[in-house]
Amino acid sequence: MAPIAIALNSNHINTLDLSPATEIIEPILAEGKLASSEQQLSFNIDYPREVGDPRELSEIPEVRLWFIRLDSRYPWLPFLLDWKEGEFARYSAMLVPHQFSKEGIQYNPEALEIFLMHKIFVLGDWLKRQGIPHQSRLKSMAQLLGYDLDDGLFEIF
Numbered sequence: 264m265a266p267i268a269i270a271l272n273s274n275h276i277n278t279l280d281l282s283p284a285t286e287i288i289e290p291i292l293a294e295g296k297l298a299s300s301e302q303q304l305s306f307n308i309d310y311p312r313e314v315g316d317p318r319e320l321s322e323i324p325e326v327r328l329w330f331i332r333l334d335s336r337y338p339w340l341p342f343l344l345d346w347k348e349g350e351f352a353r354y355s356a357m358l359v360p361h362q363f364s365k366e367g368i369q370y371n372p373e374a375l376e377i378f379l380m381h382k383i384f385v386l387g388d389w390l391k392r393q394g395i396p397h398q399s400r401l402k403s404m405a406q407l408l409g410y411d412l413d414d415g416l417f418e419i420f
Contacts, residue, residue, distance in 0.1 A: 268307050271307065279332050284333055288340075302342075302343070319356075330354065338381075341386065342400070359378045398414070
């Protein structure tokens with residue numbers, strides 16, 4: 264399947280309008296194309312900033328709030344995000360407190376751990392209901408954020 268892009272502009276973000284996402288995601292759900300849409304989704308965000316504003320999009324409260332709302336609607340969305348193109352890392356930055364440094368993005372460690380475990384449990388249950396194997400996918404997702412999950416975790420949930 265070809266990559267899928269959700270285009271967002273400042274009006275969508277400032278009004279918390281999820282329609283650009285729902286217009287893409289709902290047909291995928293209705294048509295049962297989840298497995299073929301895995302890791303295909305990206306966001307094209309057009310959010311103008313003042314000249315000289317050094318902030319990344321994930322540091323702008325309005326943008327973060329839009330993604331928080333999206334995550335509340337589709338908490339399993341990381342399954343669809345294009346991990347290879349950095350969409351999962353960018354999505355995580357929208358939801359987890361962080362700072363930028365010379366070494367790159369530095370997440371708040373406790374917040375990142377809570378976020379990751381929440382996603383592991385949500386996605387694990389959701390993937391089981393979809394009949395999609397989940398353990399290797401979830402381990403790979405955790406590795407993107409610097410965590411190695413023990414196989415024993417999957418035996419208890």
